[in-house]
Amino acid sequence: MKDTSGRFSRRLDLRRGTVDMTHGSGGRAMAQLIQELFVACFDNELLRQGNDQALFEVEKGRMVMSTDGHVISPLFFPGGDIGSLAVHGTLNDVAMSGARPLYLSAGFILEEGFPLADLQRIVASMAEASRSAAVPVVTGDTKVVERGKGDGVFITTTGVGVVPEGVNISGEWARPGDVILLSGPIGNHGVAIMSSRENLEFETTIASDSSALHGLVADMVAAAPGIHCLRDPTRGGLATTLNELAQQSQVGMNLLEAEIPMDDEVVAACELLGLDPLYVANEGKLICICAPEDADELLRVMRAHPLSQRAARIGEVVADRDGFVQMETRFGGTRVVDWLAGEQLPRIC
Amino acid sequence: MKYIEEFRSKKLARTLADAISREAASNREYRLMEFCGGHTHAIFRYGVQALLPPNVVFVHGPGCPVCVLPIARIDNAIALVERHDVILCTYGDMLRVPASGRNSLLKVKAAGGDVRMVWSTLDALKIARDNPEKEVVFFAIGFETTTPPTVVAIRQAAAEGLKNFSVFCNHVLTPAAIQSILESPETRELEQVAIDGFFGPSHVSSIIGTRPYEFFAQKYQKPVVIAGFEPLDVMQSALMLIRQLNQGRAEVENEYTRVVSRDGNTKAQALVAEVLELRYSFEWRGLGRVPHSALQIKPRWSEFDAEQRFEIPASQARDVRGCECPSILRGVKKPTDCKLFGNICTPENPMGSCMVSSEGACAAYWSYGRFREPARREAAG
Numbered sequence: 001m002k003d004t005s006g007r008f009s010r011r012l013d014l015r016r017g018t019v020d021m022t023h024g025s026g027g028r029a030m031a032q033l034i035q036e037l038f039v040a041c042f043d044n045e046l047l048r049q050g051n052d053q054a055l056f057e058v059e060k061g062r063m064v065m066s067t068d069g070h071v072i073s074p075l076f077f078p079g080g081d082i083g084s085l086a087v088h089g090t091l092n093d094v095a096m097s098g099a100r101p102l103y104l105s106a107g108f109i110l111e112e113g114f115p116l117a118d119l120q121r122i123v124a125s126m127a128e129a130s131r132s133a134a135v136p137v138v139t140g141d142t143k144v145v146e147r148g149k150g151d152g153v154f155i156t157t158t159g160v161g162v163v164p165e166g167v168n169i170s171g172e173w174a175r176p177g178d179v180i181l182l183s184g185p186i187g188n189h190g191v192a193i194m195s196s197r198e199n200l201e202f203e204t205t206i207a208s209d210s211s212a213l214h215g216l217v218a219d220m221v222a223a224a225p226g227i228h229c230l231r232d233p234t235r236g237g238l239a240t241t242l243n244e245l246a247q248q249s250q251v252g253m254n255l256l257e258a259e260i261p262m263d264d265e266v267v268a269a270c271e272l273l274g275l276d277p278l279y280v281a282n283e284g285k286l287i288c289i290c291a292p293e294d295a296d297e298l299l300r301v302m303r304a305h306p307l308s309q310r311a312a313r314i315g316e317v318v319a320d321r322d323g324f325v326q327m328e329t330r331f332g333g334t335r336v337v338d339w340l341a342g343e344q345l346p347r348i349c
Numbered sequence: 350m351k352y353i354e355e356f357r358s359k360k361l362a363r364t365l366a367d368a369i370s371r372e373a374a375s376n377r378e379y380r381l382m383e384f385c386g387g388h389t390h391a392i393f394r395y396g397v398q399a400l401l402p403p404n405v406v407f408v409h410g411p412g413c414p415v416c417v418l419p420i421a422r423i424d425n426a427i428a429l430v431e432r433h434d435v436i437l438c439t440y441g442d443m444l445r446v447p448a449s450g451r452n453s454l455l456k457v458k459a460a461g462g463d464v465r466m467v468w469s470t471l472d473a474l475k476i477a478r479d480n481p482e483k484e485v486v487f488f489a490i491g492f493e494t495t496t497p498p499t500v501v502a503i504r505q506a507a508a509e510g511l512k513n514f515s516v517f518c519n520h521v522l523t524p525a526a527i528q529s530i531l532e533s534p535e536t537r538e539l540e541q542v543a544i545d546g547f548f549g550p551s552h553v554s555s556i557i558g559t560r561p562y563e564f565f566a567q568k569y570q571k572p573v574v575i576a577g578f579e580p581l582d583v584m585q586s587a588l589m590l591i592r593q594l595n596q597g598r599a600e601v602e603n604e605y606t607r608v609v610s611r612d613g614n615t616k617a618q619a620l621v622a623e624v625l626e627l628r629y630s631f632e633w634r635g636l637g638r639v640p641h642s643a644l645q646i647k648p649r650w651s652e653f654d655a656e657q658r659f660e661i662p663a664s665q666a667r668d669v670r671g672c673e674c675p676s677i678l679r680g681v682k683k684p685t686d687c688k689l690f691g692n693i694c695t696p697e698n699p700m701g702s703c704m705v706s707s708e709g710a711c712a713a714y715w716s717y718g719r720f721r722e723p724a725r726r727e728a729a730g
Contacts, residue, residue, distance in 0.1 A: 271353060276394070328396075329394070329395050329396045330357060330359060330395075331357050331358075331359055331362050331395040331396065331397070331400075331580050332359040332362050332363060332366075332396075332400060333362075333395050333396020333397055333398070333399045333400055333580075334396045334399045335393060335394060335395070335396040336716065338696075338715065338716040
């Protein structure tokens with residue numbers, strides 16, 4: 001990724017041009033795509049080193065690393081696009097350990113014929129997401145597959161981060177008596193995606209909640225370093241994520257449906273589509289499980305943060321060797337909240 | 350949402366629960382069959398059973414369109430894809446239903462078959478328009494509620510002159526199925542299935558009205574209450590059934606008056622009658638061959654009938670051994686009576702159709718009801 005500006009006789013046609021096989025061949029066309037599109041958007045010191053890898057100093061302590069592939073359809077949706085999602089998704093996975101994310105990498109698989117204008121829009125949005133999160137994309141890769149062998153663009157991002165001393169967050173630490181907190185209303189991402197699907201368009205103002213949660217996590221960890229579990233309820237929704245945690249910690253959970261925040265519009269859309277909001281994906285929410293004595297302070301901190309003003313206490317952890325998640329329904333009955341079976345909606349992230 | 354939340358009020362649920370406890374005689378059981386999967390789903394999702402006294406028992410009926418389709422018909426649909434290279438359009442639930450030889454439409458799709466999940470018949474029409482070089486077949490399933498949209502699609506295809514669109518018709522009829530349950534030997538002779546009354550379907554009845562149930566309420570002396578799909582509807586209807594039973598009445602009553610009338614939607618009925626006609630008999634999973642229980646496409650519209658248009662090999666498929674779906678669909682057994690339930694048959698790996706759709710009794714039991722079976726859990730260790 002050396003500075004090669006001026007080496008190409010004509011600039012990339014970012015208005016009408018399309019991706020072709022040469023853009024992944026390793027030759028000059030690829031160098032130009034990298035230079036005029038990727039480096040131009042992501043520009044940062046480590047990327048400008050121009051090597052096949054980014055070189056940086058390692059901080060003392062424990063590091064975390066996480067990776068996430070993004071294949072969402074459609075590529076652009078209310079509240080975001082595959083670019084911003086690819087940044088948020090991985091940042092959040094890193095942050096759910098309590099870590100401060102440091103760097104990202106990005107791998108692009110492009111389909112022959114994909115418009116360069118769309119690619120630029122996606123990369124610009126990704127760069128904006130990474131800039132506002134203050135976590136740079138420091139290395140990357142581009143491959144091109146023949147027309148019909150991909151679906152426009154797939155993006156894989158990897159992130160590394162550092163866990164503050166004294167923080168030990170893991171899905172296995174939920175204990176009977178712990179409190180379950182949720183950072184805000186659920187289902188917005190899944191419903192926003194659905195509303196913009198080609199065969200299912202419906203009028204709605206619901207936007208994806210896609211956002212980077214590491215700032216919120218930093219506030220929470222500072223207030224209560226002893227948080228037991230953090231996880232973002234993405235695919236499979238709140239229900240599936242709670243079941244994962246219950247299984248990992250070998251505990252049960254009791255939820256109060258009336259306490260789970262949901263937007264009326266999301267509830268209405270789910271009603272129409274026959275979906276259960278508990279199983280619909282989120283991209284900017286987190287579940288926090290903590291000791292009861294930390295719950296009030298954490299709720300206060302969460303509600304003070306712009307991304308989680310509607311944070312709520314939705315239930316408690318109980319002893320149950322079968323790991324059942326149960327819920328008192330708004331109606332006053334009781335039901336089991338099980339894992340998602342099959343697929344409510346494919347390719348949501 | 351206002352008009353929906355009104356039917357999910359905790360306070361009213363409590364009032365109704367008290368009334369049911371007061372009026373249900375403690376010295377007898379009230380075994381009430383909800384025919385529709387929609388009711389089954391509501392009962393489990395809202396936890397309705399927990400609000401009722403233990404002697405008021407819901408018996409889950411066969412009213413889940415995915416569950417009652419026999420394996421042979423799914424084999425037929427697979428043959429359409431594999432032998433005739435059609436684009437098969439289907440509602441999502443059908444993809445996972447097990448066919449014979451551990452096959453399913455989902456596996457056929459993964460192996461390269463062109464199977465597409467659609468949300469409405471209009472999506473299927475669009476696929477036909479967009480792929481004029483391919484044959485497009487809509488895999489039509491469901492009770493009287495989903496029949497009018499299929500008919501609309503056929504008429505629309507005719508009006509547009511679409512030559513590559515046809516329907517594999519599997520529409521079935523509710524009253525015939527209820528009658529079949531009441532006529533089954535378990536009910537009539539062995540008295541294995543004590544059913545005291547029925548929750549009548551809500552959406553189906555919006556099309557056919559309440560009149561078709563009058564015959565068997567009278568003949569078999571079983572009360573029927575047409576019930577809406579909201580949890581308060583179910584509870585109110587349970588109370589109405591209990592009152593009828595206490596007073597020795599066996600009438601058709603309508604709780605779902607906000608939608609259902611005695612005559613139903615006559616316009617939709619006329620539309621259906623123009624394109625479809627009764628089948629001599631049709632095989633149901635669990636009920637066997639039931640006379641006059643399904644619809645087929647009239648000869649006049651045969652160019653849109655996939656069964657006329659393609660040669661479909663007969664399937665000799667049988668259910669998985671040990672699978673109790675047939676007995677569960679008739680209300681003879683509960684999902685937890687099945688040896689496969691929860692062991693090798695789960696929503697992730699369904700052996701029988703009742704485990705597939707969220708309206709299926711087994712899937713509903715698995716997802717929402719397991720905690721009600723503590724004894725079984727102990728036994729399973």
